[in-house]
Amino acid sequence: ISIGQNLPIVENLFPCLQGSVFIRRTDSVEQVRHKVSQAWTMSNEKKEEKCRSCRRLLLTAGEKRVIYYLDKGFSVSQIGSILGIGMKMASQRKREVMRKYNLHSDVELWNFLNKWREYLIPSE
Numbered sequence: 559i560s561i562g563q564n565l566p567i568v569e570n571l572f573p574c575l576q577g578s579v580f581i582r583r584t585d586s587v588e589q590v591r592h593k594v595s596q597a598w599t600m601s602n603e604k605k606e607e608k609c610r611s612c613r614r615l616l617l618t619a620g621e622k623r624v625i626y627y628l629d630k631g632f633s634v635s636q637i638g639s640i641l642g643i644g645m646k647m648a649s650q651r652k653r654e655v656m657r658k659y660n661l662h663s664d665v666e667l668w669n670f671l672n673k674w675r676e677y678l679i680p681s682e
Contacts, residue, residue, distance in 0.1 A: 615658050624651040629671050 579597040581590055617625065620643075627637040638648040652667075661667050 617655060617658070618651075620647075621651045621655050624648055625655055625671065628652065628667075629675065 579593045579600070581593055585593070620641075623641055624634075624637055627640060628634075632640065634648045634652060635645045638645040641648065656662070656667055659670055661670055
């Protein structure tokens, strides 16, 4: 259920969530009925197959560590030093995360981290 007028951009969701139905608090009863009916129809699809595609989006432990330190504001070269890996390896792990989530710039990476931080970065 969405509180605001804007619904999530479906393309930005994980593959297994892209078939989800979103309801606004301001939707009429008829609109909610229609969406629930639509969701019921979609629930007969095999969700397992959609979720399998998320596995390719899972981050390795090394990628998670690099993302953690990027989120803390460290540069790729600093992260390499902290983790005891080369700068090129740290950069490669950052690029791999960006590839997995179809991100094309550091700005897109920061926006993505802000949105999905609790799922990607281990809590302290």
